[in-house]
Amino acid sequence: MHKRTTQKMDKAGQMRTDNIYENADAIRGEITMEIEDLNTTRIQPPQQTVSDCVKIRNYRAAVVCLVLLCVLLLTAVIVLCFTFTQEISKNENLTNVRNQLILKNTNLTNERDQLILKNTNLTSERDQLILKNTNLTNERDQLILKSTNLTNERDQLLLKNTNLTNEREQLLLKNTNLTSERDQLILKNTNLTNQRDQLILKSTNLTNDRDQLILRSTNLTNERNQLLPKNTNLTSERDQLILKSTNLTNERNQLKQENNDLQRRLGKVDGWIYHQCSYYYISNETKNWYDNRRYCTERGADLIIINNLEEQEFVRNISGYVDVWIGLTNSNLEGRWKWVDNSTLTSGFWGYGKPYSYYEDCAVSYISWWHAYSCNSALKWICET
Template sequence: MDSEDRIERTVDIYISAEAVRDMKHKKDTEDFNTTKTQTPQHTGSDGVTIRSSRAAVVCLVLLCVLLLTAVIVLCVTFTQERQQILTKITNLTEERDQLLTNNMNHTKERNQLLTNNMNLTKERNQLLTNNMNLTKERNQLLTNNMNLTKERNQLLTNNMNLTKERDLLKSEKNELQTLFADQLLTNNMNLTKERNQLLTNNMNLTKERNQLLTNNMNLTKERNQLLTNNMNLTKERNQLLTNNMNLTKERDQLLTNNMNLTKERNQLLTNNMNLTKERNQLLTNNMNLTKERNQLLTNNMNLTKERNQLLTNNMNLTKERNQLLTNNMNLTKERNQLLTNNMNLTKERDLLKSEKNELQTLFAGKFLQSY
């Protein structure tokens, strides 16, 4: 508005100066014509006209000086206003660039937080699935443990019954040993042979156990190799993500450069208005992005807490599973021992029964021969 008023003032000054020039030119022409038409008798009025023409010349000179001063003042004011507008535009462009950089940084941070959020949700889901699998495995181990305890109790009862039967058979054997010592010696030799066979079987079982241990070690090595491969794949994925981010940054830089080149084509005043509007919009966007960033940070914190809780639960479940596995292994070992004892007792019982029957037949035969 000030520049328009100044332009109107300069236009009025020029119009007034031209009007004054026209009036002076008309007066000069009229005076010249009157001097030509007048007779030589009017020589006294010539001095008056010369004086008036001099005054008019002085007025013209003064008006020219005033016009020059007005033009100089207007030029100075225009230059000052232009420099102020240029400074304002440079400040606005700098502020716009800063806001754009802040906006880009906020968008990058938001994308990073979103990716972190997605990764945390995936990890949480994986931990939940692992937790569910561990709970299922724990329940299965508990059921196996219960079954093994039942089987152990049954084997213990069978063992007790067999020990009782063995004691009875031993008592009968002791009664019959008094009559047939030679046959007992032969039976002892047979029992030693069976003991040696059992020792050989035990050695074979130890060899099989060692082979199973070596197989277990090989499986652990293969699992470690698979874990290393998984780590390498995760590293490659991270590298690809970084390359993608760099390409997006270059694309955004090119877009910003294109936008700046298209905007520099416009006029200074339109740029000023557009920059002020864009600054306000960027400020609002910046505020929205900061709010969204804070929300994402809170979500990230909540997810990290939940992940830590799930990890602790997972660790507890793994410990419980390991304890159950150790208990299961101990129960299986105890069951195997009881089974071996049961087998030994059954063999011993069968041998004692066979010996008893032989002794009874021999005793009956001799008793009949004596009669």
């Protein structure tokens, strides 16, 4: 539309210019004719009448009017030229404005295309992120399910390990009893053999009692023969029990190795850390001693009991440089510190001059030392199971 307006303005300006040039040519022709008439009149001889004088005056008046008219026409031409120049300048300005608008429109079109492309890319990235989030959620659910299955397998293995340990102890006890019986039978057999030898010697010396001794010796021989198969059977059973015990020991060691491998693979499950056949949990929040113990007992555990220096070093490593509650208190009887399993503290890792306060009835571990704190203080804690 702007282009059409500009074209119309160009055509109108061109028509005005053509009209100005045509009017100027016409006026120039009329002025030339009038000047020729005046020259002709001046050249004629001075034989003029009154009417001729009147005509001359009329001509002069006409010439003056024509001159004035020419001046007006020239002024009009100058005004029209000035107007035309302004129109041309205005037209050039409008052309520049149109070009700028076209350029700006082109830039805006390019920006729009870039924004559309960017929006398309962002939409694709959003869809990819949604898909990735869905995949991560599925993987998390699978890991939770796998963790639950591994926990159940761990419990089953622990139960099976306990049963095998009990069976092993029963077999060891039975093996010990059989060994004792075997030793007694061997001793008895040895005694009988000695008695037999004595009876043979006595039979040689006592001819009268020979028949009785022979009979008794025969009985003893029969008993011996009966004991020998029985002894052989016991020996075979003993060997079988030893073999079975060896197999059970190997199976126990293999199960223990598999259990340790499984526990190492478990690593950390739901924040629990496996260490030295126990699981430990260190909190990320702070509570008082009683709430902490309730938190542990609700999960089948209790506040940690530190039995040796190695376990104290382990607590230091997982707690860092913060105070953590441990399962030690003297709230029942002042000055008598007990663990949460009701066992009395025999030795510990108290800091210098600790404990000392009457109102500080619960213990915390800080780096490598213990301190007494008020049980209502909010600190982190460590559970153990």
